[in-house]
Amino acid sequence: MxxxxxxxxxxxxxxxxxxxxxxxxxxxxxxxxxxxxxxSALPVKSSKPxxxxxxxxxxxxxxxxxxxxxxxxxxxxxxxxxxxxxxxxxxxxxxxxxxxxxxxxxxxxxxxxxxxxxxxxxxxxxxxxxxxxxxxxxxxxxxxxxxxxxxxxxxxxxxxxxxxxxxxxxxxxxxxxxxxxxxxxxxxVEEESWEELDxxxxxxxxxxxxxxxxxxxxxxxxxxxxxxxxxxxxxxxxxxxxxxxxxxxxxxxxxxxxxxxxxxxxxxxxxxxxxVPRRSSPTPSSSDDAPEMHIAERFRLAFLEREARLAPKRAKKARQQKRRAEREYMMTSIDAKSIALAAEASKFLHKR
Incomplete structure (x- = not known):
């Protein structure tokens, strides 16, 4: 080729x-x-080949x-x-x-x-x-x-x-x-004669x-x-x-x-x-090549790829939100504070 x-x-x-x-x-x-x-006008295009x-x-x-x-x-x-x-x-x-x-x-x-x-x-x-x-x-x-x-x-x-x-x-x-x-x-210029100025x-x-x-x-x-x-x-x-x-x-x-x-x-x-960038036409490797993928299928595969790429980030964000909610609950709820103090007291009594 x-x-x-x-x-x-x-x-x-x-x-x-x-x-x-x-x-x-x-x-x-x-x-x-x-x-x-x-x-300034452009020349009139002729009908000549x-x-x-x-x-x-x-x-x-x-x-x-x-x-x-x-x-x-x-x-x-x-x-x-x-x-x-x-x-x-x-x-x-x-x-x-x-x-x-x-x-x-x-x-x-x-x-x-x-x-x-x-x-x-x-x-x-x-x-x-x-x-x-x-x-x-x-x-x-x-x-x-x-x-x-x-x-x-x-x-x-x-x-x-x-x-x-x-x-x-x-x-x-x-x-x-x-x-x-x-x-x-x-x-x-600092020339001494007019001839030298040439x-x-x-x-x-x-x-x-x-x-x-x-x-x-x-x-x-x-x-x-x-x-x-x-x-x-x-x-x-x-x-x-x-x-x-x-x-x-x-x-x-x-x-x-x-x-x-x-x-x-x-x-x-x-x-x-x-x-549009020019692309070289692919050389067919066999007579039973697969047809070109439909645009809807391309979008579906792109969406799945994006979901798979973002899944770890979303899981990490969910864990962070859960820990933040737990800390806020411990700081604001009287029941949670009572349970935490009771647990600390129980540990202290067991050690004694």
Missing amino acids: EKGKSLANTELASSLKNLHLAPRPKFTPSNSLSRSLAT RKLVSLCLGFLGEHFEDIITDISEVAAGFPPDIKLAMAAIARRRRLLSDDVLISLAESSWELLDISGSDVTDSGLSTVAKICTNLRAVDISRCEKVTVAGVSELISHCRSLEILRCGGCPRSNSTARRCLCILKPKLNV KVDIGNGAQSLRWLVWPKIDEDSKVTLAKECPRIIVNPQPSPIGFRGVQVPAMALPDVALDHSAVEDIDPKTWAVSA
């Missing part, structure tokens, strides 16, 4: 490598970002947990957009971790969505060193990402323009502590950050950003139709998942299985 599954995964990986993929639209550079991503590569990715996503241990070998020769789609599926399947993300990371990626995943500071730092061209990152609801990971992200990704954060109490706390590293600062970093902080998506930002943080980082627009709203001012890119709007474009042609049923 395992050998056949491994062979199927190898054949699927080989098929994906040999597919001729049409180039997908990339995240546009900063000079054309506003024009190309001005609309899904692409072959999307069908293959859907099949691969449904069995992601079967290849997760060999993900680096399976995806070794995949194009960057296929790896991005696999990371997006893994995130939706609740399977995105440091190892999976690092195995799929490509230097040409311009967006990264790890929202709601188990990625830690270590994984985010490593990917930030690989994907230095990132322009949009979503770290919302990442409870294992702290200020250290965000600092590494900002330090290595100098083109970062869109950052999504918050979404849960721990992420909101991390976002508040990150305000100090988002503010651009000038470094102290090789020196004269500034740090999130100098290129323009859009910050933080749904439940507190008022103090909002005031701090408005005062010290006026270039950063917090929670931008969609631009009106025909508006000729600063156009808000679609990736800066929380209504659309950041990695939506990577999986928009893949059947959503691919990651719908994430709600």
Whole structure:
């Protein structure tokens, strides 16, 4: 069974490598970002059949947990957009971790969505060193990402323009502590000539950050950003139709998942299985296997097991209550006290 599954995964990986993929639209550079991503509405789904590569990715996503241990070998020769789609599926399947993300990371990626995943500071730092061209990152609801990971992200990704954060109490706390590293600062330089300054970093902080998506930002943080980082627009709203001012890119709007474009042609049923743990189907040992147990019988057996487990505790509690009742009777009843004193006196007379 395992050998056949491994062979199927190898054949699927080989098929994906040999597919001729049409180039997908990339995240546009900063000079054309506003024009190309001005609309916030999702693209209208066409009635065309899904692409072959999307069908293959859907099949691969449904069995992601079967290849997760060999993900680096399976995806070794995949194009960057296929790896991005696999990371997006893994995130939706609740399977995105440091190892999976690092195995799929490509230097040409311009967006990264790890929202709601188990990625830690270590994984985010490593990917930030690989994907230095990132322009949009979503770290919302990442409870294992702290200020250290965000600092590494900002330090290595100098083109970062869109950052999504918050979404849960721990992420909101991390976002508040990150305000100090988002503010651009000038470094102290002691060079003797202007020519030498070309090789020196004269500034740090999130100098290129323009859009910050933080749904439940507190008022103090909002005031701090408005005062010290006026270039950063917090929670931008969609631009009106025909508006000729600063156009808000679609990736800066929380209504659309950041990695939506990577999986928009893949059947959503691919990651719908994430709600229920996948179980391998048992191999029948004989033709006369017993039928599946009825749910009522399961409840009955569970009740009997619980009763058997609680029986010793109940017996102990009954003994304690009985002793407590006896002590209370001895303390409150005159007859009981008389009987006890008579017994003590009888013992004393017998000894004499």
